[in-house]
Amino acid sequence: MIEINDVSKMFGEFAAVDNVNLKIQDGEFLGLLGPNGAGKTTIIKMLTGLLKPTTGTIYVDGEKMSRNNMKIKKRIGVVPQYTNLDKELTAYENLIFAAKLFKIKDYKNKIEELLTFMELEKHKNKKAMNLSGGMERRLMIAKALINDPDIIFLDEPTVGIDLNGRRKIWDILKGMKAMGKTVLFTTHYIEEADYLCNQVCLINNGRVFKKETPEKLKNDLGIYTVEYFDSEMKTNYEYFKDKDGAEKYISSIEYVSYTIRKTTLEDVFYNFTNRKVV
Numbered sequence: 431m432i433e434i435n436d437v438s439k440m441f442g443e444f445a446a447v448d449n450v451n452l453k454i455q456d457g458e459f460l461g462l463l464g465p466n467g468a469g470k471t472t473i474i475k476m477l478t479g480l481l482k483p484t485t486g487t488i489y490v491d492g493e494k495m496s497r498n499n500m501k502i503k504k505r506i507g508v509v510p511q512y513t514n515l516d517k518e519l520t521a522y523e524n525l526i527f528a529a530k531l532f533k534i535k536d537y538k539n540k541i542e543e544l545l546t547f548m549e550l551e552k553h554k555n556k557k558a559m560n561l562s563g564g565m566e567r568r569l570m571i572a573k574a575l576i577n578d579p580d581i582i583f584l585d586e587p588t589v590g591i592d593l594n595g596r597r598k599i600w601d602i603l604k605g606m607k608a609m610g611k612t613v614l615f616t617t618h619y620i621e622e623a624d625y626l627c628n629q630v631c632l633i634n635n636g637r638v639f640k641k642e643t644p645e646k647l648k649n650d651l652g653i654y655t656v657e658y659f660d661s662e663m664k665t666n667y668e669y670f671k672d673k674d675g676a677e678k679y680i681s682s683i684e685y686v687s688y689t690i691r692k693t694t695l696e697d698v699f700y701n702f703t704n705r706k707v708v
């Protein structure tokens with residue numbers, strides 16, 4: 431289990447992460463969802479020992495996380511937001527380099543297995559600089575998995591990738607979930623968090639203000655949303671437990687236009703923060 435206890439990160443006077451408390455169970459598949467600047471990357475950097483919390487402590491199975499805690503670091507795989515590949519080396523060579531760093535003996539089999547999992551076999555002899563954005567990201571994921579970690583952190587694994595490429599990454603993430611790994615990833619794609627995660631953390635202004643299953647977050651707010659545009663040129667949102675309630679409501683008010691639709695995580699986020707994720 432990962433425990434984040436009263437963790438804050440200050441940059442000067444500014445709290446990028448503000449007194450976060452979180453427990454992440456083994457095998458959990460957790461999405462950190464929040465707009466740009468919410469503090470997601472800073473949380474990941476502290477979880478992976480790259481940044482030291484200003485206050486508070488992070489424990490992994492009771493061990494305190496720190497920059498030098500190799501025992502924990504060997505158990506985690508990290509896919510950072512920006513490339514960590516050697517652009518001059520081929521995909522295969524990048525993985526050999528990573529395997530040697532971890533002193534993996536039977537690395538050839540491991541690399542073949544990862545290349546198959548990432549659908550990169552046909553591209554293994556291409557230099558990293560010649561891979562598409564999606565392939566590059568999949569190679570970064572392969573690199574993070576080289577030492578078979580049981581905890582994986584991914585910072586915006588699908589940002590800037592086209593839909594087809596994102597779908598491939600979703601399958602890889604689902605594969606990790608099926609293997610029972612603990613996966614924590616950041617995203618500002620709402621539908622991605624909704625589709626993939628069994629738990630979602632909503633983050634705004636450095637604060638985690640909810641951690642729940644996507645279903646419970648939406649049910650608690652009301653499964654149907656009435657979105658209507660009023661005569662003052664303003665869009666309003668009201669939430670209801672059933673469609674009947676939504677229809678009764680719309681027949682009782684004045685509007686210019688309206689729609690009744692299923693509530694999304696974006697609605698949940700907006701309801702709490704008055705701010706959109708994207």
Ligand SMILES: Nc1ncnc2c1ncn2[C@@H]1O[C@H](COP(=O)(O)OP(=O)(O)OP(=O)(O)O)[C@@H](O)[C@H]1O
Binds near residue numbers: 446466471473618
């Ligand atoms: N080294 C730093 N020095 C000063 N401010 C920083 C530093 N790193 C991050 N910040 C600030 O902390 C806040 C949180 O940044 P962070 O990168 O964690 O957000 P994020 O949710 O990951 O956003 P994005 O989706 O844009 O990556 C931002 O306001 C950012 O400008």
